[in-house]
Amino acid sequence: MALTRQGAKLVDELYTETCRRVEELTSGFAPAERDTLAALLGRVVTDNKAPTVFVEPDSLR
Numbered sequence: 001m002a003l004t005r006q007g008a009k010l011v012d013e014l015y016t017e018t019c020r021r022v023e024e025l026t027s028g029f030a031p032a033e034r035d036t037l038a039a040l041l042g043r044v045v046t047d048n049k050a051p052t053v054f055v056e057p058d059s060l061r
Helices: 005-025 031-047
Strands: none
């Protein structure tokens, strides 16, 4: 299964905007707090066997 050119563009745009928003939303956090948040959210995903939905765009191609 492969993404179309338009799908790949949308993935890139979504990834970029999501990263920008996460940076904005956590801008008041100390680096250690960001690390803790990332670890806890990763655990929620892993513990609940949730599908991977946020990966580096290049890994989708």
